[in-house]
Amino acid sequence: MPMKCVLVLAAALISPLALADVYKCVETDPATGQKRVTYTNSRDAKDCERLSRDLPVSSVPGTSTGKAPAASPSSGSFPKVSSDDQRARDADRRKLLETELATEEASLEAARKALDEADAVRYGNERNYQKKLDRLKPFQDAVAQHERNIEALKKELSNLR
Incomplete structure (x- = not known):
């Protein structure tokens, strides 16, 4: 019986964390002009929009390096061999x-x-x-x-x- 109490207590303590508000912040890098999107649960964030609790949010950071994709081999700039x-x-x-x-x-x-x-x-x-x-x-x-x-x-x- 005490094990059930521990589980109920743990669920009660964790559930408010799962329902925390999530904010989407879009920042523009002044040097490159590229936009970067970040997600936070902080109410202090400026210029952020509160997301609905029904939307799924991924916490995995993006891998954008800001570099242009490499030219394909069929492009005109690809070196030709006689x-x-x-x-x-x-x-x-x-x-x-x-x-x-x-x-x-x-x-x-x-x-x-x-x-x-x-x-x-x-x-x-x-x-x-x-x-x-x-x-x-x-x-x-x-x-x-x-x-x-x-x-x-x-x-x-x-x-x-």
Whole structure:
């Protein structure tokens, strides 16, 4: 029974706070001329309008920085690249991707060789086959990673013009 009394008392004390008057204040920044809206429960606020209690009010501050939105890439001010420059960039990119692909294929071959060497050895403490699998797991993960990298590089090369 005392718990109910505590809850009723807490609700009675908190409920007037929920029904407090809310004022909307619009201020103009003299330097930039931008308007800023703030909400307050203070009666001392000047040039503020009292809001109806039925309207929902968000207490999360806005994120306006006052900066103009960035121009879209299709706007006239966006820099253009000549077709010769673009072809040269594409050729450089293709060369770079082919170099990365060759490096990744060499790394895959080395990782497979290391996996085969590790798989050929069985230590005396590996009577349980799971111990051997656990020891080989990093080698298998390295092989799988190189295979995924090669697949991604080949896909990237196929997407080039």
